Amino acid sequence: MTGSRVWLVTGASSGFGRAITEAAVAAGDTVVAAARRTDALAGLADAHPDRVEPLALDVTGPSADLTAAVDDVVARHGRLDVLVNNAGRTQVGALEETTDDELRALFDLHVMGPAFLTRAALPHFRAQGSGAVVQMSSVGGQVCVPGFGVYCATKFALEGLTETVAQECPHVRFLVVEPGAFRTELFRPGAAVMSTPMAAYEDTVGPTRAFVTGGDGTQPGDPAKAATAILTALAADDAPLRLPLGRDAVAGIRTRLAGLADDLERWEPLSVGTDVSAGGGGAPAPR
Incomplete structure (x- = not known):
């Protein structure tokens, strides 16, 4: 994939989404940068008024709204080349600790939203004869850790869906990205959903909860390098379906x-x- 492209990136206001947006703009592409709140994108949009277009979008909204958003991008820009399903958050809790609302909300965010947006993009990719979908999964899409059960379940589901759709749509390039621990805002204070702890799970889930609440800034991964790696993989003739990022991700998946x-x-x-x-x-x- 070469030349100027049009991207739609969800969760673009911070973390991987922000880094991918910046990398795509540096490559000469145009990015529709979607986020629930676009104020954090103002500086980037002001610096690149012809390349960055903020879009207020809640990926947990009705599928009709997500389809309309994709259709509108194509109507305004003439095409869509890369969809990046990046919006997400961390949730920590044993299954017994996790409420119905917490479980459903995470599946809406990590599975249903990406599924609806991908489905909306496919007719346009088919008409163009090309397109790419980047699914921001996690090492948790292959490796399970106590306390991350629901989080991992959403990523396993996203990966299974994507692997199947990749076989259904050979004209579309799919890239499932599996980062380990990176210095994004997923671990910043207050960012993760913490289910109410039960004493019975202190030995198994307690260490995970402590890591998430106290580990911000200690993660080994660099989001800017991750974004560069993603663009490199997308451009490769032999692009993989899955792209682990970080030594911890590679080691965990290999084990x-x-x-x-x-x-x-x-x-x-x-x-x-x-x-x-x-x-x-x-x-x-x-x-």
């Missing part, structure tokens, strides 16, 4: 994959023995 491979190998005789034409097979001895 999980090794564990999955080990389970698959150890239990393969029992697994394949369930076929109708199976030739036997029983439970393997754990090694």
Whole structure:
């Protein structure tokens, strides 16, 4: 993907969204920078009045509103080249600690919003014969941590949906980004939703809660470097479907994959023995 492009970036006022917006503008592209509150984008828009267009948008709103927003971008700019589903937040709580409203709200933000926006973009990409969707997932889309169960569930869902849609729409480039801990505003005081703690989960969820509440500014990842990496991957002829970012993300995903491979190998005789034409097979001895 080369030349001047039109981007729609959600959650553009800070963190990864802001860094991606700045990187795209530096590359000569135009960005419709969407956020619930656009005041934080005023300086960037003033500095690049022809390249940055703030858009007030709540991705948890009705699907009709999200479709209208995408259609309006195309109507005003003539095309949409890259959709970045970045809006998100952190939520910490064991499943038993998490309320109905907290659970549903996070799925609305991390799954339903991106699904609606992606669905709205697909007809335009089909008409153009090209387009790209960047799904800002997380290392939590592959690696689970106590207290992040609902958060991880939303990212697992987003990744599964995207992997399927990528097979349905070969003319569209999909990039699932899986950052580890980066110095965004997800961990700033008051940014994360903290479910009311229960004493029963202090040993398992307590360390995660402490990390989120006290870890701001200690994360190893640089959002500006992440944005550069995302643009590099999008431009590559052999772009991956998934792009982990950060040493912690790479190490965590590698450990999980090794564990999955080990389970698959150890239990393969029992697994394949369930076929109708199976030739036997029983439970393997754990090694």
